[in-house]
Amino acid sequence: MSCDCSNTPSDQPAQTPPPNARRGFMLKFGIGLMGIGGAIASIPIIGYAITPALKKYKNSWIDLGGTEDFPEGETRLGKFTNPNAAPTDGESAEQAVWVRSYKPAQFQVFAVNCAHLGCPVKWFQQSKLFMCPCHGGVYYEDGSHASGPPPRGLFEYKWKIVDGRLLIDAGRLPGLEQSV
Amino acid sequence: MFRTIKNMVGGLLGWTESRSGVITFVQPILTHRVPRDAKWWYVFGSASLMFFSIQVITGILLATMYVPSAAEAYSSLQYIDQQVPFGWMLRALHAWSSNAMILMVVIHMSQVFLHASFKFPRELMWMVGVLLLFCTLALAFTGQIMRWDQDAYWGLGIGAAIVDRVPMLGNQMRNVMLGGPYIGGATLSRFFALHVFVLPGLTIGLIGAHMALILKNGISEMPKPGMVVDPKTYVAEYEERIKKTGVAFMPDAAQRDMVFCGLMLIIVGFLAWYLGPVGPNGIPNPTIIDANPRPDYAFLWIFTAMALMPPQIETAVLLIAPPIVVLFLLGLPLISNRGERAPSRRPGAVVVYVLTATALGTLTWLGVVSAWSPVMDAWTSLPTPVKYLVGRTPLEMQGALVIQHSQCRNCHSLGGEGGLRGPNLDNVGSRKSWDQLVRQVQQGGGNMPAYGKNLSSAETTAVVAFMTTLRNAGAPESTIPGAMERQSSPDQAPKAVVGDVGQ
Numbered sequence A: 001m002s003c004d005c006s007n008t009p010s011d012q013p014a015q016t017p018p019p020n021a022r023r024g025f026m027l028k029f030g031i032g033l034m035g036i037g038g039a040i041a042s043i044p045i046i047g048y049a050i051t052p053a054l055k056k057y058k059n060s061w062i063d064l065g066g067t068e069d070f071p072e073g074e075t076r077l078g079k080f081t082n083p084n085a086a087p088t089d090g091e092s093a094e095q096a097v098w099v100r101s102y103k104p105a106q107f108q109v110f111a112v113n114c115a116h117l118g119c120p121v122k123w124f125q126q127s128k129l130f131m132c133p134c135h136g137g138v139y140y141e142d143g144s145h146a147s148g149p150p151p152r153g154l155f156e157y158k159w160k161i162v163d164g165r166l167l168i169d170a171g172r173l174p175g176l177e178q179s180v
Numbered sequence B: 001m002f003r004t005i006k007n008m009v010g011g012l013l014g015w016t017e018s019r020s021g022v023i024t025f026v027q028p029i030l031t032h033r034v035p036r037d038a039k040w041w042y043v044f045g046s047a048s049l050m051f052f053s054i055q056v057i058t059g060i061l062l063a064t065m066y067v068p069s070a071a072e073a074y075s076s077l078q079y080i081d082q083q084v085p086f087g088w089m090l091r092a093l094h095a096w097s098s099n100a101m102i103l104m105v106v107i108h109m110s111q112v113f114l115h116a117s118f119k120f121p122r123e124l125m126w127m128v129g130v131l132l133l134f135c136t137l138a139l140a141f142t143g144q145i146m147r148w149d150q151d152a153y154w155g156l157g158i159g160a161a162i163v164d165r166v167p168m169l170g171n172q173m174r175n176v177m178l179g180g181p182y183i184g185g186a187t188l189s190r191f192f193a194l195h196v197f198v199l200p201g202l203t204i205g206l207i208g209a210h211m212a213l214i215l216k217n218g219i220s221e222m223p224k225p226g227m228v229v230d231p232k233t234y235v236a237e238y239e240e241r242i243k244k245t246g247v248a249f250m251p252d253a254a255q256r257d258m259v260f261c262g263l264m265l266i267i268v269g270f271l272a273w274y275l276g277p278v279g280p281n282g283i284p285n286p287t288i289i290d291a292n293p294r295p296d297y298a299f300l301w302i303f304t305a306m307a308l309m310p311p312q313i314e315t316a317v318l319l320i321a322p323p324i325v326v327l328f329l330l331g332l333p334l335i336s337n338r339g340e341r342a343p344s345r346r347p348g349a350v351v352v353y354v355l356t357a358t359a360l361g362t363l364t365w366l367g368v369v370s371a372w373s374p375v376m377d378a379w380t381s382l383p384t385p386v387k388y389l390v391g392r393t394p395l396e397m398q399g400a401l402v403i404q405h406s407q408c409r410n411c412h413s414l415g416g417e418g419g420l421r422g423p424n425l426d427n428v429g430s431r432k433s434w435d436q437l438v439r440q441v442q443q444g445g446g447n448m449p450a451y452g453k454n455l456s457s458a459e460t461t462a463v464v465a466f467m468t469t470l471r472n473a474g475a476p477e478s479t480i481p482g483a484m485e486r487q488s489s490p491d492q493a494p495k496a497v498v499g500d501v502g503q
């Protein structure tokens, strides 16, 4: 390095190639190298940052419990652990759904997330309504919209009964674009 | 002895100066000239900076104890509050200083807007300032997530639901925001990265730019009517005036900044000690559906808007309004960069400001009350006022019971207690006739759900019978046609109820 200082083009122009040409080449070469290096480095950077947009997150069939846990004519809270859960999720991996049994072996499984902006709706057995604590959304017992800002009824999960167990298709946060 | 020390210090300073140029760098900052009339109006920018510094210091200290993991964040906050010496007060200081910073930024921005200080040549200062406003709000929002309580969890849910409404890309954007298909550990981690690395870094950079622009362009003078900004002549005129009448920043302006900042810091310190830390409110376990999520003050107005906006226009407003606001704020000095600065000569700007401030203030206040939210435990926690039961028939008493246990009071108040979503029932019998009440209960209407399927006809009759007794003292039952007739033949009431169901 130190010898370079005394060897600048202005000091000894005769012994070096024309300074402008060389500097121009170096500059372009440098920019090119930086570009290639940057592109390589960008692969993991961008990939890492936007993975959640590219990845297809799957739901899976989750066991909510025996059908006898959800007696006919009642709406009860069913709980499960998110199948996509990561070890660091703690209690936020716990999930809840409202399970309504309106006929023998016939269910409606609602997201607790309000169809407006996702606050947790609460079931009131006596008035047979779901009420949302945030902006006053209210739903009837079959999940249809009763009052307030929600643009639609409650989101419903797919369900099936296998060997007397109630399974639901869950894993993603319910939302308008991809209802459950 | 004294002389030796003095020489040593001088030598050290000289040594440092010759190698770093720090004095040459700092001196013009301290001695730059500011307008003589730059008085108390000009302290809010400095106060914003001071609170930001407090945030950086308290934030770094909090980061030494806080665990940004969804499994442990909540308990680490409780540990800081309860076990770590001064932990609770450090958290309180961080929270209240953040509120103070938002307040100072907003006042500072109001002053600049009202005095039109954004006009030539300070357009860029304004734009950088607007970006700083967004950084401040983003820091506040992400900071609220750090509490990792029920407010944070459901607040994220609201954010996710809004992003989800973006056409086509909504779902992908939501997943990027949450770091996955649901709210969990990955979500907290990325908001932590934003809150402690990205946003503070950005803010520090922007503050640097803001200050460099102050030194380049100088602080604006107090606006005077008739003193117009003309980009052709402004710079020369300003420099001329500043040379003649300006004063040095240190100490003339700085002393005022210090007095104000000191006072503010004492107040915020007192608030932190007196009010304590904010949250965490409730374990962020989504199966606890008793949550009653509320955003922090700075975002209450959005919360209100979400409740009051007509649902048909909501998505459009959510997606279109933010870019418009951003573009308007950023573009403001480009639309108007010359002419009068005095508020008295810019009535339009004053009107815009007053309307905006009133709207934001009203929305925030409405958000504090949030009358649209049902009071979820009103039906179990609030007794029916005894005066409404005295002298009632068994049927009417039964009606009072139905009202109580059908959660009517979650939305309707009686005796001043209960929900505010629906009208209070204290004198509903004076407002509505028997038939109208039956119809309202069964078919709903306005914001009320229909109870036709949820109450038996006998229950409906009892409820209506009770409500007709709720009248202003001495007032007769509602005289709207139908009421009197019903009273004279009460035995027909159940029949009418059945006939009205129609579902």
Ligand code: FES
Residues within 6 Å of the ligand: A114, A115, A116, A117, A118, A119, A132, A133, A134, A135, A136, A137, A148, A149, A150
């Ligand atoms: S989130 Fe339920 S009404 Fe808005």
